[in-house]
Amino acid sequence: MELEQLQLELITRFSEQQLISGVISQSRSKTESAGKIKIKPVEIKGLYHIQLEYHFDQTITHENKLPSEMEETVRELLDRYRQLQMNWAGESVHIQLSKKKKVTMKRSVTDNQPPVELSHNRKKNYVLDPDVVHPFLVHLGVQTKDGKIKNQKHDKFKQINRFVEFVEDSLAYLPTDQPLRIIDFGSGKSYLTFALYYYLKELKGYEVNITGLDLKKDVIAHCEKLARELQYDGLHFKVGDITDYNNVQQVDMVVTLHACDVATDMALGRAVKWGARVILSVPCCQHELFTQLDSPALAVMTRHGLIKERFASLATDSIRAQVLDLVGYETQLVEFVDLENTPKNILIRAYYTGAQPKPETIAETKAFVAFLQAKPFLVNELQEELKGVLT
Known part of the structure; x- marks a missing residue:
């Protein structure tokens, strides 16, 4: 697969709300970029968003984007990182980019995936269960x-x-x-x-x-x-x-x-x-x-x-x-x-x-x-x- 095809596939899958979860890693720059980026879908004020969680050495920051805002983000991420593990609805994909940005991809079918909970108002899984007497x-x-x-x-x-x-x-x-x-x-x-x-x-x-x-x-x-x-x-x-x-x-x-x-x-x-x-x-x-x-x-x-x-x-x-x-x-x-x-x-x-x-x-x-x-x-x-x- 060519890099342009990969970009198009990612943008399309984000816009079609197929994302379950993802991790982007192996930064090409060890000084400026986050060590890894976790991705998941969230619902904010009733709208579907993609949340990017950036893990730096000493801080963790978040960024929420609408699917329509992901095109430029996808291009930047593929330019700065060499590995992606993407879990889509029904499929898991491992993507590796070489130094010259040659794309290697491995796909596997995933059955019986649980539905993604998007709402921020869903019941939180607390460490201390609120339904148990402590x-x-x-x-x-x-x-x-x-x-x-x-x-x-x-x-x-x-x-x-x-x-x-x-x-x-x-x-x-x-x-x-x-x-x-x-x-x-x-x-x-x-x-x-x-x-x-x-x-x-x-x-x-x-x-x-x-x-x-x-x-x-x-x-x-x-x-x-x-x-x-x-x-x-x-x-x-x-x-x-x-x-x-x-x-x-x-x-x-x-x-x-x-x-x-x-x-x-x-x-x-x-x-x-x-x-x-x-x-x-x-x-x-x-x-x-x-x-x-x-x-x-x-x-x-x-x-x-x-x-x-x-x-x-x-x-x-x-x-x-x-x-x-x-x-x-x-x-x-x-x-x-x-x-x-x-x-x-x-x-x-x-x-x-x-x-x-x-x-x-x-x-x-x-x-x-x-x-x-x-x-x-x-x-x-x-x-x-x-x-x-x-x-």
């Missing part, structure tokens, strides 16, 4: 005793499930031959801490030892009482601060949600020093870089306080992700929903791989920090682990 959710006031999600708690239930999804994605990086040691800094009312224990211990059967830390004595006392009522023997709550918690030498997972300003950096630094395999962190109130930004090239942004604040926040999280990559983690910045106010927030998700930092990662991090004329707290916190790569 004792900790009853005690926390999210569910009634007969297992119904309370009307005013539906958003909270969704948010708890979103967090559990992140935990589920992390399982491959956690050890299975020993009890898991987990620290939750700034656990607060501990909806997510209880969910973490319930999912790992009750649903997955892991042996766990989880400690929730917070400075509010009354909140800690309430959570500790609830943990004892639920007979969660591996879950404990203590009054404590990130800076003075030195009771352990090694931790498998560190969770920190809404630790204010450099408290997030302190938690990230402590997690790295403990050798944490998984880090899940939702930063809050990043003020550190706000007073440091002094690049003339940014004047059109920094003269506006609101814009400067938002840019400083994004720059802070970008640097955090880069620094974690430099000390052996695979890091992504993904969307997370705040438990109280429900705006979309950034969650730093980092898995330890032990990979040595790439020269280009070192170079671009140095250049970015120099451009901002910044002195990031986390860089100073991890001087020993960074081994001078940013100096």
Whole structure:
């Protein structure tokens, strides 16, 4: 098959709504393109769309297009990628493009495919089934005793499930031959801490030892009482601060949600020093870089306080992700929903791989920090682990 014929076939199949799912991979450019792109059909406001999910090293983004808008997209994708796995109604097709864009295609018939669910309003497959009684959710006031999600708690239930999804994605990086040691800094009312224990211990059967830390004595006392009522023997709550918690030498997972300003950096630094395999962190109130930004090239942004604040926040999280990559983690910045106010927030998700930092990662991090004329707290916190790569 010629390249032009392949383009026409893809465009036609998209317009005829034959798509079940697809994955596009093997980018011709390793620096600019997403590592892979997942494709699926979705229904938005009653209209059929093609959703493209772009997987970069540290971020995942989405783009929704009408079938009529796919022609140029198809041409661009075939120009930038060498492999496609497309699942159409009744047929699966593997497509390989050579360096000179010669097309090789393998087709196979697929029978009994389930119909594609397009509606965004369909029942979601939650990790925590809303039709099952979860004792900790009853005690926390999210569910009634007969297992119904309370009307005013539906958003909270969704948010708890979103967090559990992140935990589920992390399982491959956690050890299975020993009890898991987990620290939750700034656990607060501990909806997510209880969910973490319930999912790992009750649903997955892991042996766990989880400690929730917070400075509010009354909140800690309430959570500790609830943990004892639920007979969660591996879950404990203590009054404590990130800076003075030195009771352990090694931790498998560190969770920190809404630790204010450099408290997030302190938690990230402590997690790295403990050798944490998984880090899940939702930063809050990043003020550190706000007073440091002094690049003339940014004047059109920094003269506006609101814009400067938002840019400083994004720059802070970008640097955090880069620094974690430099000390052996695979890091992504993904969307997370705040438990109280429900705006979309950034969650730093980092898995330890032990990979040595790439020269280009070192170079671009140095250049970015120099451009901002910044002195990031986390860089100073991890001087020993960074081994001078940013100096």
